[in-house]
Amino acid sequence: MKMPSNKLSMILLATVFSFSITACEDKPAETLGERVDEKAEQLGNTIxxxxxEVKEGVDAKDSDC
Incomplete structure (x- = not known):
């Protein structure tokens, strides 16, 4: 099956654009992963x-979650 040249050009352009966005990232993936882990831990602590607090409010015997 032969693709029209304009469709092939669009696929190539989209691929190049995707790689260029990834290459221009200010922070390395490891730093981003660490930030995600930190935020997830903060959310877990908040929950x-x-x-x-809810268990203490209803006078539950075990207030640990």
């Missing part, structure tokens, strides 16, 4: 704190 755990809220859970413990």
């Amino acid at each position: 755990e704190d809220a859970c413990e």
